[in-house]
Amino acid sequence: MPAPAAPRLLFDKIWNSHCVTGLGGGYDLIYIDRHMLHELASDVAFAMLHERGQSVRRPELTFATHDHVVSTAAGRQDDTWPESAGYIATLRDNTARHNIELFDLHSPQQGIVHVVAPELGVALPGTTLVCGDSHTCTVGALGALSWGIGTSDVAHVLATQTLVQLRPQVMRIECTGRLADGVTAKDLVLALIGKLGADAGTGYAIEYCGEAVSALSIEARLTLCNLSIEMGARIGQVAPDDSTYEYLSGRRYTPIGEAWDQALVHWQSLPSDLGATAAREISFEVSHLKPQITWGTSPAHVIDIDGVVPDPSDAIDAQTRTGMEKALAYMDLAPGTRLADVEIDAVFIGSCTNSRISDLRIAANVVKGRHVAAGVRALVVPGSSQVRKQAEAEGLDKIFSAAGFEWRQAGCSMCVALNDDRLRSGQRCMSTSNRNFEGRQGKGSRTHLASPASAAASAICGYITDHRSIAV
Amino acid sequence: MNSALITGIAASLAVPNIDTDTIIPIDYCINRNRPNFDIALFRSWRFHDDGSERPDFLLNTDPYRDTKILITSANFGCGSSREMAVWALVDFGIKCVIAPSFGEIFYNNCFQNGLLAARVSDETAVTLGRTAEQTLGLTLEIDVSEKMIRTNRSEKYQFELDSLRSEMLLQGLGPVAATLTRVDDIETFEKSDRLRRPWLTPQQI
Numbered sequence: 001m002p003a004p005a006a007p008r009l010l011f012d013k014i015w016n017s018h019c020v021t022g023l024g025g026g027y028d029l030i031y032i033d034r035h036m037l038h039e040l041a042s043d044v045a046f047a048m049l050h051e052r053g054q055s056v057r058r059p060e061l062t063f064a065t066h067d068h069v070v071s072t073a074a075g076r077q078d079d080t081w082p083e084s085a086g087y088i089a090t091l092r093d094n095t096a097r098h099n100i101e102l103f104d105l106h107s108p109q110q111g112i113v114h115v116v117a118p119e120l121g122v123a124l125p126g127t128t129l130v131c132g133d134s135h136t137c138t139v140g141a142l143g144a145l146s147w148g149i150g151t152s153d154v155a156h157v158l159a160t161q162t163l164v165q166l167r168p169q170v171m172r173i174e175c176t177g178r179l180a181d182g183v184t185a186k187d188l189v190l191a192l193i194g195k196l197g198a199d200a201g202t203g204y205a206i207e208y209c210g211e212a213v214s215a216l217s218i219e220a221r222l223t224l225c226n227l228s229i230e231m232g233a234r235i236g237q238v239a240p241d242d243s244t245y246e247y248l249s250g251r252r253y254t255p256i257g258e259a260w261d262q263a264l265v266h267w268q269s270l271p272s273d274l275g276a277t278a279a280r281e282i283s284f285e286v287s288h289l290k291p292q293i294t295w296g297t298s299p300a301h302v303i304d305i306d307g308v309v310p311d312p313s314d315a316i317d318a319q320t321r322t323g324m325e326k327a328l329a330y331m332d333l334a335p336g337t338r339l340a341d342v343e344i345d346a347v348f349i350g351s352c353t354n355s356r357i358s359d360l361r362i363a364a365n366v367v368k369g370r371h372v373a374a375g376v377r378a379l380v381v382p383g384s385s386q387v388r389k390q391a392e393a394e395g396l397d398k399i400f401s402a403a404g405f406e407w408r409q410a411g412c413s414m415c416v417a418l419n420d421d422r423l424r425s426g427q428r429c430m431s432t433s434n435r436n437f438e439g440r441q442g443k444g445s446r447t448h449l450a451s452p453a454s455a456a457a458s459a460i461c462g463y464i465t466d467h468r469s470i471a472v
Numbered sequence: 473m474n475s476a477l478i479t480g481i482a483a484s485l486a487v488p489n490i491d492t493d494t495i496i497p498i499d500y501c502i503n504r505n506r507p508n509f510d511i512a513l514f515r516s517w518r519f520h521d522d523g524s525e526r527p528d529f530l531l532n533t534d535p536y537r538d539t540k541i542l543i544t545s546a547n548f549g550c551g552s553s554r555e556m557a558v559w560a561l562v563d564f565g566i567k568c569v570i571a572p573s574f575g576e577i578f579y580n581n582c583f584q585n586g587l588l589a590a591r592v593s594d595e596t597a598v599t600l601g602r603t604a605e606q607t608l609g610l611t612l613e614i615d616v617s618e619k620m621i622r623t624n625r626s627e628k629y630q631f632e633l634d635s636l637r638s639e640m641l642l643q644g645l646g647p648v649a650a651t652l653t654r655v656d657d658i659e660t661f662e663k664s665d666r667l668r669r670p671w672l673t674p675q676q677i
Contacts, residue, residue: 020661134553150555152584160651199547259671323488437493
């Protein structure tokens with residue numbers, strides 16, 4: 001009888017089966033199953049490819065869409081935001097030249113890369129997927145191995161369908177207990193980043209597991225994995241389960257018939273084996289969690305929404321103190337301030353973190369029959385044209401519009417502030433996005449990261465609000 | 473780079489979690505050619521809104537306009553994958569960034585562009601940063617082959633660098649060209665994978 005195979009983790013199973021060859025020193029040449037392109041990070045990569053006289057190795061594994069630069073205004077055209085016209089034209093040319101599927105500006109499949117990849121079944125369990133965007137970790141929620149890369153690596157994947165990668169270690173985070181009503185995956189992951197730090201995941205691929213994770217919908221798992229990079233981890237994953245298969249079934253590029261049966265057998269072999277251990281094991285109890293909100297300029301600067309801004313003099317070391325003082329000065333906040341009293345100028349509901357249909361339903365439920373406070377600009381930007389269409393079929397657009405929200409077209413919008421969806425200097429925004437860095441939502445902008453429910457409630461009140469205090 | 477030695481003025485920027493949005497704001501990434509990104513580096517820390525210099529920012533003072541080596545804190549280059557962050561540092565003239573840890577995508581991007589990201593212990597980063605703050609125009613010599621940082625007072629500090637990345641710096645190794653020499657391995661993988669995972673190639677429903 002052969003010796004039983006050593007127990008392996010989800011990560012190890014996928015990594016090992018994609019190793020083309022070992023390169024020594026911990027490096028492997030890893031095969032890439034899916035490559036997502038967007039207009040911002042692809043044009044220089046294509047230029048590199050063309051300069052070297054190379055072609056795209058597997059165009060049928062490559063998908064492109066416009067999300068970062070495009071206008072999100074109603075009735076938008078290529079040049080509604082003038083800077084976007086050149087990007088759109090270049091991506092169109094490059095995808096046509098190399099026979100790559102493009103979800104163009106007016107395609108029903110257009111949207112944010114990390115929203116589109118799962119909803120079209122481009123991302124699948126057990127596949128490797130990369131994209132020139134750091135939030136590619138999002139689609140690890142389906143049990144894919146996915147990570148963000150720079151421009152040079154985009155060119156590398158186009159030419160070779162592989163990447164030279166240092167094998168990361170695995171950090172497994174077991175989330176125990178159950179989230180309280182009104183507390184979401186966004187709150188869970190913000191709390192985790194606050195507890196572990198903005199660089200705790202550096203060098204690791206994270207696997208999220210435990211009963212609190214199993215209980216999350218696939219869309220909530222996408223939110224959870226999305227913020228892995230804000231913990232320093234390029235990769236965040238959840239093992240596929242029945243929720244995953246149910247989610248994927250019938251999507252545009254999901255295998256069907258015999259292919260589905262074969263795929264399913266493979267997918268069901270992926271979850272970590274009993275007895276397999278990770279380099280770092282963490283247990284995190286979620287039952288006590290409250291809605292979270294960031295106060296500073298790192299996602300690790302996070303507190304309970306009914307909490308007060310911490311005091312830098314309590315910092316564990318001089319550099320942390322420097323970082324906190326710099327953040328407080330930038331955010332124009334004083335230690336001890338109750339965030340829930342702070343007035344806001346804008347609310348942004350959108351981004352690859354929180355722009356899926358379930359996010360919009362939650363937000364609409366809070367704002368229904370109410371109105372945005374005077375002086376607050378509030379935007380809802382669906383993550384994809386499909387999400388937008390679904391929301392309109394459910395009448396959510398009407399709820400938002402009646403409440404005084406702008407109902408916009410799909411794109412990255414005010415998360416990256418590449419077009420005119422941006423704040424003015426000094427403006428304060430409640431945002432469902434993923435980064436509260438200096439200037440992230442426009443030069444001088446001040447961002448508080450929170451869940452869609454918290455953002456929606458704050459839009460109604462005009463100041464930072466615990467949505468549970470205005471229960472529907 | 474093609475040289476084992478980096479010598480130059482070292483500036484200390486002892487702030488943790490400096491993200492790539494801070495290194496180069498997104499507005500400066502909107503340029504479809506690959507321009508010189510020098511003026512975009514640390515844009516909002518370095519310049520007022522009207523484009524004039526902030527006189528209190530270190531890199532706007534002499535001799536730090538000629539900084540070649542940046543000593544900074546944990547998690548430098550976290551956040552966005554934008555490779556323009558590396559291009560901006562390189563275009564300013566930075567040859568090496570010393571820090572206890574780096575954002576991983578940024579770290580990887582550095583070596584694609586001949587920029588040395590030198591990982592040191594927390595203690596070394598603090599000591600070197602303090603030395604730079606106390607010594608106007610401190611010059612460091614960094615030996616890539618020996619993985620050693622030397623001060624002109626003959627103090628020595630080790631940094632971490634694996635052999636693949638060291639070779640990329642020393643030999644100007646192009647990763648794409650190197651991978652394309654393994655195209656037979658890639659083809660062999662694809663052939664066996666087609667049998668193993670016949671469902672993989674996307675077919676639109």
